[in-house]
Amino acid sequence: xxxxxxxxxxxxGQSEVGVRLTRSPMGLTKDAIMEALADAGLTLDxxxxxxxxxxxxxxxxxxxxxxxxxxxxQFGIKARWHSxxxxxxxxxxxxxxxxxxxxxxxxxxxxxxxxxxxxxxMSRPEEFPPLRREHVEGYSQWTAPYFAISAACWxxxxxxxxxxxxxxxxxxxxxxxxxxxxxxxxxxxxxxxTKKPLTMDDYMAARMISSPFCLYDCDRFSDCSxxxxxxxxxxxxxxxxxxxxxxxxxxxxxxxxxxxxxxxxSYATGPELWAKTDYKPKDVDTVQFYDGFAFxxxxxxxxLGFCEIGEGHRFIEGGTRIALDGELPxxxxxxxxxxxxxxxxxxAHEAVLQLRGxxxxxxxxxxxxxxVATSGGGPLAAALLLARD
Amino acid sequence: xxxxxxxxxxxxxxxxxxxxxxxxxxxxxxxxxxxxxxGEFTHPPRQICRHCQSExxxxxxxxxxxxxxxxxxxxxxxxxxxxxxxxxARVRLDGVPGVVLxxxxxxxDVNDVKFDDKVKVAFDEQDGIWFPVFEKVA
Numbered sequence: 001x002x003x004x005x006x007x008x009x010x011x012x013g014q015s016e017v018g019v020r021l022t023r024s025p026m027g028l029t030k031d032a033i034m035e036a037l038a039d040a041g042l043t044l045d046x047x048x049x050x051x052x053x054x055x056x057x058x059x060x061x062x063x064x065x066x067x068x069x070x071x072x073x074q075f076g077i078k079a080r081w082h083s084x085x086x087x088x089x090x091x092x093x094x095x096x097x098x099x100x101x102x103x104x105x106x107x108x109x110x111x112x113x114x115x116x117x118x119x120x121x122m123s124r125p126e127e128f129p130p131l132r133r134e135h136v137e138g139y140s141q142w143t144a145p146y147f148a149i150s151a152a153c154w155x156x157x158x159x160x161x162x163x164x165x166x167x168x169x170x171x172x173x174x175x176x177x178x179x180x181x182x183x184x185x186x187x188x189x190x191x192x193x194t195k196k197p198l199t200m201d202d203y204m205a206a207r208m209i210s211s212p213f214c215l216y217d218c219d220r221f222s223d224c225s226x227x228x229x230x231x232x233x234x235x236x237x238x239x240x241x242x243x244x245x246x247x248x249x250x251x252x253x254x255x256x257x258x259x260x261x262x263x264x265x266s267y268a269t270g271p272e273l274w275a276k277t278d279y280k281p282k283d284v285d286t287v288q289f290y291d292g293f294a295f296x297x298x299x300x301x302x303x304l305g306f307c308e309i310g311e312g313h314r315f316i317e318g319g320t321r322i323a324l325d326g327e328l329p330x331x332x333x334x335x336x337x338x339x340x341x342x343x344x345x346x347x348a349h350e351a352v353l354q355l356r357g358x359x360x361x362x363x364x365x366x367x368x369x370x371x372v373a374t375s376g377g378g379p380l381a382a383a384l385l386l387a388r389d
Numbered sequence: 390x391x392x393x394x395x396x397x398x399x400x401x402x403x404x405x406x407x408x409x410x411x412x413x414x415x416x417x418x419x420x421x422x423x424x425x426x427x428g429e430f431t432h433p434p435r436q437i438c439r440h441c442q443s444e445x446x447x448x449x450x451x452x453x454x455x456x457x458x459x460x461x462x463x464x465x466x467x468x469x470x471x472x473x474x475x476x477x478a479r480v481r482l483d484g485v486p487g488v489v490l491x492x493x494x495x496x497x498d499v500n501d502v503k504f505d506d507k508v509k510v511a512f513d514e515q516d517g518i519w520f521p522v523f524e525k526v527a
Contacts, residue, residue, distance in 0.1 A: 134400075141401035142433055145520050146493045148477045149399075149467040154491075156461035157479055164459070164504045208464040210477070259479055259491045260432065 004233025007099035008243035009386065010109070011040025011229035012349050017340045018192045019119040021223040025065035026074060029115045032225035033075065040229050041240030042109055047077050047229075049107030052114060053094040053344070054086030060131040062121025064114075066225075071113065081106040089251020089269070090290075090376025091344025092384050096249035098230040108235045114345035115225040122221065139258060152218060152293060154258045155377055156210040159295035163212060166310035168298070170212055174203045175319040176294035176330075177216040177337055183324065184334025186362035193220050193340040217294035222340030228348050242356045244386050247370075248277040251382040258378045265381035266296075266374070270303035273372075273383045281305045285368035286354050287328060288347035290375045291335040300374050304383070329354075329364045344375030348384060355388045393470030398515055406434050409448030414512030414519020418450035421485055432488045453510035454526070455482040458489050462499045474499045480508055480523055493522045501525070 013036030015028040023031075037043060056067030068084030071077065081101045088097065091114060098110040121128035136144040148154060162168045177198060184194035198216060206214040236243055250272035255261040274280070281304060289297035298312035306328060307315040316322050322330035333339050333350040340346070351371035353359050374383045401411055406422075413420035422434035425445035431438055436446050460478035476494040494502050495511065508523040 135402035136399045137402055139433075140399075141407070143491045144399040145401060145518075146477055146491055146522075147396075147398070147463065147467060147471060147475070148491055150465070152465070153461055153463055153477050156463075157459040157477070160461055161459040161504075208462070208474075210465060211462040259489055260487075 004236070005103055006233040007102040007246045008231050008233060008236065009228055009246065009348070009352050010231040010236070010239040010241055010243050011036040011042060011227070012352050013037070013039060013227040014189060014349055015225045017189045017222050017224040017342070019220075019222055020123045021120050025115050025117045025225070026070070028223065028225040029066050029071065029113060030074075032113060032115075032227040033111060036111070036227040036229050039241050040231070042229065042238065044075050044077065046238065047109050047111050048079060049081040049098060049101060049110030050077055050079050051082065051094045051098040051110055051112045052084045053088065053091045055084030061128040062118040062130070063116070065117045065121075065128065066113070066115040071111070077111070081110070089253065089265070090380035090382035092348060092373060092375040092382040093249070093251045095228055095230060095348055096246070096251065096382060096384060099246040099249065102230055102232045108232045110230045112228045112230060112345070113225060114343050116341060116343050117223050118221040118341065120223045143258060150210065151378070152210040152213050155293045155295060156213050158264060158299070159212050159293070162295065162298070162310070162313070166313070168313035170204065171200070172313035172317050173212060173217065173294050173298070174200060175316040175322065176291060176297050177203060179316075179319055179322050180291065180331055180335045180338030183332050183362055184338025186360070187333045187339055188360070190334045190339035193222060194334060194338045213293055213295075216337070219292045219336035219341040222342065224340060224342050226342050226345035226349050228345060228352070242388065244352050244355050244388050246384060247279060247387040248273055248385040249383065250276060253379050253381065256379045261379060264299055264377060265379050266299050266303040266376070267309070269381040269383050270300070270305060273385060274305065277385055279370060279385060279387070283370050284328070284372055285366065286332060286351065286364055286371045287330050288332070288351045288371060288373040289330060289335070290344060290347060290377060291331060291337050292341070292377055294337065296377045297330060297335075304372060324362060324364055332359060332362050332364060344382075347373040347375060348386070351384075351386050355386060395470050395472055396468040398513070398520055400516070400518060403518075406436060410434055411518045411520075413448070413450065414514060414521060417512070419453040419510045419521055420448040421451050421482070421488065422446055423449045430485050430488050432485075451485050452483045455480040455508055455523070457494070457502065457504055457506045457508060459504065460494065460502055462502075476502045478502065478523070490521065494525065495522045496524045
C-alpha cells in the first residue's frame with residue numbers, strides 16, 4: 001500500500017454565531033479552534049500550519065479582526081507553514097492552499113480559520129472603526145463615485161442582466177432565500193440570525209436594496225469564527241473524526257474586474273474544478289454555494305454544470321429540487337442568508353457535517369459522499385470538491 | 390434638526406493613469422486610454438496597453454454615446470442624506486469595444502431606464518473632478 005499523499009478535512013469547529021456579540025474576536029477564534037481540535041482528536045502541539053483569508057484587515061477590523069500571526073502567537077503554534085492573504089481567488093482558497101501545502105509535505109495538520117466581527121463592529125465603532133478614506137482607490141474608484149458602494153449594486157447588475165437575457169423572475173430568485181430560511185430554522189447555530197418562517201408574500205413585500213435584490217436576498221452581518229483543520233493522508237491515524245478528502249479545488253479569474261468582465265469568475269472556475277477530477281456533477285450529493293447575494297447560488301449551479309447557463313433560475317423554481325429531500329440539496333444549514341455572513345468558511349463546515357451524517361435536524365437523507373462548497377462572487381471564486389471515501 | 394445634505398461623490402485620487410478620464414469633462418471630453426500601436430482601449434486606464442504591452446498610450450476623446458448594458462435601481466441610502474432611488478448602470482461605449490463604464494443614468498425617472506437604451510455622456514463637476522454620468526437620448 002502506497003503512501004497517502006492526499007489532504008483531508010479532519011476537524012471542524014465554530015463559535016457561537018451572533019449579532020453584536022461582546023466576546024472578543026480572539027475569544028470566538030479560540031472557541032472555534034478548541035471545538036475543531038476536540039472534533040479531530042488533536043491537540044495544539046500537533047498543529048504545524050495556519051491559514052486564513054484575508055489576513056487581518058487593519059483598515060476595517062470588523063471584516064477580519066484576527067490575523068494569522070496573532071493566532072500563531074496566541075496559541076503557541078510551531079508553524080512550519082502559514083498563509084494569510086487577500087489576493088487569492090476567494091475565501092475557500094485559504095483551505096485549498098493548506099491542502100496544497102500538505103500534499104507538498106510542508107505541514108501535517110493546518111488550522112484554517114475565518115473570523116468575522118461585522119455586526120459587533122457596527123455597534124462599537126470606536127473600538128472597531130468602519131472603513132473611512134479620503135479618496136477611493138483601487139477598483140472602487142470606478143464604482144464608488146456613482147454611489148455603487150455595496151456589492152449589492154455590482155452583483156445586482158449581473159442579476160438584472162440574467163432577468164433580461166434569460167427571463168429570471170423575482171419569484172424564482174426568491175427560492176434561494178426561502179430555502180435558506182427553511183434550513184436555517186433547523187440549524188441551532190442560526191438562531192440569532194433566523195427566527196421565524198419566511199413566506200413568498202413576505203419576500204415580495206420586502207424593502208428593495210438594489211434591484212432585483214430585496215432585503216432577503218442579502219446575507220446578514222454576524223460575529224463568528226469558523227475553523228477547518230486540514231491534515232495529511234499519512235497522519236490520519238492521529239485523528240478520530242471521519243476524514244473528508246479535498247478531492248479537487250479551483251479558483252480561476254480571466255478578468256479581475258467587478259464591471260468589465262461579462263461573466264463572474266465562477267463561470268471559469270466551475271469547468272476548471274471538473275478538469276481536475278474524475279467526479280462529475282451527477283456524483284454530487286449536496287452543494288453549499290456562497291450566497292452573499294441570492295443570485296450567486298444560481299450562477300454557481302450554471303457555472304458548475306448542474307444545469308445550462310441561463311437555466312439556473314428554472315433549476316431552483318418551486319424550491320423542491322434544492323430542498324433537504326430534493327435531488328440536489330442547497331445550503332442545508334441556511335447559508336449566509338439564513339445563518340449569517342460567516343464569509344465562505346461556513347460552506348465548507350456545512351459540507352463536512354453533511355458528509356459525516358452529523359446534520360441533525362437538517363441532515364440530508366441517504367448516504368451522502370460527495371459535496372461541492374464554493375465561495376466568492378464577481379472576480380472572486382473558489383470551489384472545493386469534498387469526498388468521503 | 391435639518392436633514393443631512395446630500396453627500397458628495399466619493400473622490401478618486403488623481404494620478405497619471407486616471408487624470409485624463411476624471412478631468413476631461415472640463416473640455417467636454419470623455420477621454421479613454423488608447424494604444425497607438427494595436428488600437429485597443431485599456432480601461433481602467435493604464436500607461437501600458439493590456440492587449441499588446443505597448444507603452445505608446447494616449448488619452449483620446451471618444452464619442453461619449455453608448456447603450457445601457459445592464460443596470461440596477463438602487464433603493465438603499467448607503468450614505469447619510471443620499472437621495473434614493475437612483476440608477477446605477479453599465480454603459481457600453483460606442484467606438485470603444487470591450488469597455489463598459491459604471492455610471493449613473495440621470496435626469497429621468499428610474500422606471501424609464503431599459504436595457505439597450507441609447508445614452509450620452511454629461512458631466513457632474515465636483516471640486517475639480519468631472520464625473521461622467523449619462524442621460525437618455527430622446
